[in-house]
Amino acid sequence: MAASLRLLVRRLARLSHRSITSAAANVSCRSGCCLGPSSSRCLSDAAEDRNTHFGFETVSEAEKAKRVYKVFENVAQKYDIMNDAMSLGVHRLWKDMLLHAMHPQPGARLLDVAGGTGDISFRFLDYVYYQQERQKRRATGSSQSLSWQDISDKYPDEDRPQESRAVVCDINKEMLKVGKQRADSMGITSGVSWVVGDAEELPFDDDQFDIYTIAFGIRNVTHIHQALQEAFRVLKPGGRFMCLEFSKVTNPVLASLYDAYSFQVIPVLGEVIAGDWKSYQYLVESIRKFPDQEEFKGMIEDAGFCCVQYFNFTGGVVALHSGFKL
Amino acid sequence: MWHRLSNPFLRLNQRQRSLTSKGFKAVHAHRLHTGSAELTYSYYDGLYPGHIQTTPFQKALLAVGSGVAALQDPYRHDMVAVLGETTGHLALLNLRDRMRNDPEGYRILTERPRIRLSTLDLEKMASLPDGSFGREYLRFLEDNKVTPDSRAEVKFVDNEELAYIMLRYREVHDLLHTLLGMPTNMLGEVAVKWFEAAQTGLPMCALGAVLGPLRLNSSRLESLFTSLGPWALQNGRRARCVLCIFYERRWEQSLEDLRQELNIEPPPVILRASNKKNA
Numbered sequence: 001m002a003a004s005l006r007l008l009v010r011r012l013a014r015l016s017h018r019s020i021t022s023a024a025a026n027v028s029c030r031s032g033c034c035l036g037p038s039s040s041r042c043l044s045d046a047a048e049d050r051n052t053h054f055g056f057e058t059v060s061e062a063e064k065a066k067r068v069y070k071v072f073e074n075v076a077q078k079y080d081i082m083n084d085a086m087s088l089g090v091h092r093l094w095k096d097m098l099l100h101a102m103h104p105q106p107g108a109r110l111l112d113v114a115g116g117t118g119d120i121s122f123r124f125l126d127y128v129y130y131q132q133e134r135q136k137r138r139a140t141g142s143s144q145s146l147s148w149q150d151i152s153d154k155y156p157d158e159d160r161p162q163e164s165r166a167v168v169c170d171i172n173k174e175m176l177k178v179g180k181q182r183a184d185s186m187g188i189t190s191g192v193s194w195v196v197g198d199a200e201e202l203p204f205d206d207d208q209f210d211i212y213t214i215a216f217g218i219r220n221v222t223h224i225h226q227a228l229q230e231a232f233r234v235l236k237p238g239g240r241f242m243c244l245e246f247s248k249v250t251n252p253v254l255a256s257l258y259d260a261y262s263f264q265v266i267p268v269l270g271e272v273i274a275g276d277w278k279s280y281q282y283l284v285e286s287i288r289k290f291p292d293q294e295e296f297k298g299m300i301e302d303a304g305f306c307c308v309q310y311f312n313f314t315g316g317v318v319a320l321h322s323g324f325k326l
Numbered sequence: 327m328w329h330r331l332s333n334p335f336l337r338l339n340q341r342q343r344s345l346t347s348k349g350f351k352a353v354h355a356h357r358l359h360t361g362s363a364e365l366t367y368s369y370y371d372g373l374y375p376g377h378i379q380t381t382p383f384q385k386a387l388l389a390v391g392s393g394v395a396a397l398q399d400p401y402r403h404d405m406v407a408v409l410g411e412t413t414g415h416l417a418l419l420n421l422r423d424r425m426r427n428d429p430e431g432y433r434i435l436t437e438r439p440r441i442r443l444s445t446l447d448l449e450k451m452a453s454l455p456d457g458s459f460g461r462e463y464l465r466f467l468e469d470n471k472v473t474p475d476s477r478a479e480v481k482f483v484d485n486e487e488l489a490y491i492m493l494r495y496r497e498v499h500d501l502l503h504t505l506l507g508m509p510t511n512m513l514g515e516v517a518v519k520w521f522e523a524a525q526t527g528l529p530m531c532a533l534g535a536v537l538g539p540l541r542l543n544s545s546r547l548e549s550l551f552t553s554l555g556p557w558a559l560q561n562g563r564r565a566r567c568v569l570c571i572f573y574e575r576r577w578e579q580s581l582e583d584l585r586q587e588l589n590i591e592p593p594p595v596i597l598r599a600s601n602k603k604n605a
Contacts, residue, residue, distance in 0.1 A: 265387065277481070
């Protein structure tokens with residue numbers, strides 16, 4: 001309670017300093033903007049009265065969550081194929097870059113929110129395993145000139161269980177199902193757990209995780225501020241928040257190409273490959289409704305994170321935002 | 327070239343934005359074909375429930391994509407449907423004119439009947455005598471284990487009346503099977519496609535008629551090219567427009583009688599439904 005009050009005071013203080021025009025007109029009257037939902041939550045509980053955006057449509061907040069759930073329920077089976085088709089495989093590079101920026105060390109605990117089919121978690125486990133192998137090799141390599149007794153002492157304890165753990169949390173059971181199937185087919189038996197949970201209300205205690213990631217999921221959350229606050233809560237002090245999301249392309253030529261591709265080609269791909277035009281129409285529209293890099297950086301700072309920065313990939317098509325809980 | 331692409335996109339965008347404020351479309355008095363499988367949204371964007379606005383570029387892309395998808399997996403009925411919708415504009419206009427010029431067809435266009443399980447009185451149809459159209463249709467549904475409700479809804483036709491004609495064509499397809507006496511195996515489907523191609527001129531039917539035989543074995547191919555094929559083509563050309571018949575009011579009519587009225591000869595070869603079911 002005290003923590004949220006502190007955040008509220010901090011946010012209101014920031015608001016008074018920031019100019020109102022910077023909160024772009026297209027976000028003014030929807031949730032997930034300057035006036036944080038937790039403050040309005042204290043005042044009125046009627047989610048049905050407040051409206052938000054679902055792509056270019058206007059819907060009530062209660063309905064948005066339901067509609068988003070339905071979208072991902074429909075696309076879950078073909079989700080990975082569609083990602084490859086829509087981005088021509090480039091989404092793999094974006095996710096690899098996220099892992100490189102993360103640079104997790106053995107023993108780290110990752111919370112992968114909106115992790116769905118597990119792309120980030122599987123990469124995390126691979127990365128950490130590779131790091132561990134490197135460390136082992138270095139340790140044994142440095143013991144070339146020692147006696148046999150010393151060398152056998154230095155060998156790492158084989159019985160020690162894999163410490164790094166990834167928790168995949170998603171609100172949608174179908175996506176988690178697909179993720180579990182992938183894990184089984186890849187032969188991953190330990191190191192990942194699959195949890196159903198809402199990003200706005202995570203089923204975890206405070207100060208649990210070293211790293212929190214949300215890749216291409218936060219724009220589907222109804223109350224983004226709440227998701228950011230929850231991220232702050234569950235991270236350990238010193239923990240890192242990382243968000244990979246579609247963002248604004250600054251170059252006008254690239255932007256018009258990107259728009260034409262998004263609206264002309266992607267729904268067609270959705271219809272042909274997944275048999276679902278409307279879900280992919282929603283997905284490209286929701287990208288347009290998400291705040292741009294600077295604004296989202298401000299929102300992350302509002303939630304209490306420090307040293308917030310962002311990196312643009314592919315000219316701003318995707319942005320990686322990162323912040324620390326200190 | 328990008329101007330041409332971005333302009334329709336802008337128009338599309340603006341139309342979508344302007345429609346968000348309108349909630350009254352659901353109660354629009356326009357006589358549309360309702361009863362599509364599930365109306366998940368309380369209002370609909372477009373000219374009829376299920377309609378999706380598309381630019382010409384998108385239609386071209388859809389036609390190519392759905393064609394490839396349908397060839398790779400012929401069981402993807404939704405892709406066959408999309409191919410039909412995106413390529414059939416001229417044929418649909420032609421069909422509409424034929425229906426308007428026919429008195430019964432004109433009545434269909436105004437009354438907009440739908441063939442669904444909910445509108446059929448199955449008990450009454452089962453009690454009809456053998457040889458009547460309704461009884462034979464029911465037998466066809468049972469033998470081949472199909473239901474009239476499995477048709478995909480129309481999405482990409484940009485005219486509400488043409489969309490109904492497309493839907494009517496899909497719903498009449500099963501009745502055609504009964505009229506022609508063809509089962510739903512590959513050979514029967516190809517024969518019906520040949521008939522439909524000659525009748526309607528829809529490019530999707532023509533494509534199906536040309537590519538369908540590729541999947542038949544040699545004995546069936548022989549049967550197709552020597553007897554079934556020519557029979558289907560001839561009858562397709564000389565038969566009365568099959569979309570112009572108000573089938574819902576002719577269940578009691580005898581099948582032979584209906585065939586004569588439509589100018590269709592009985593099939594030269596009796597094909598049976600697959601062996602797993604006894605007739």
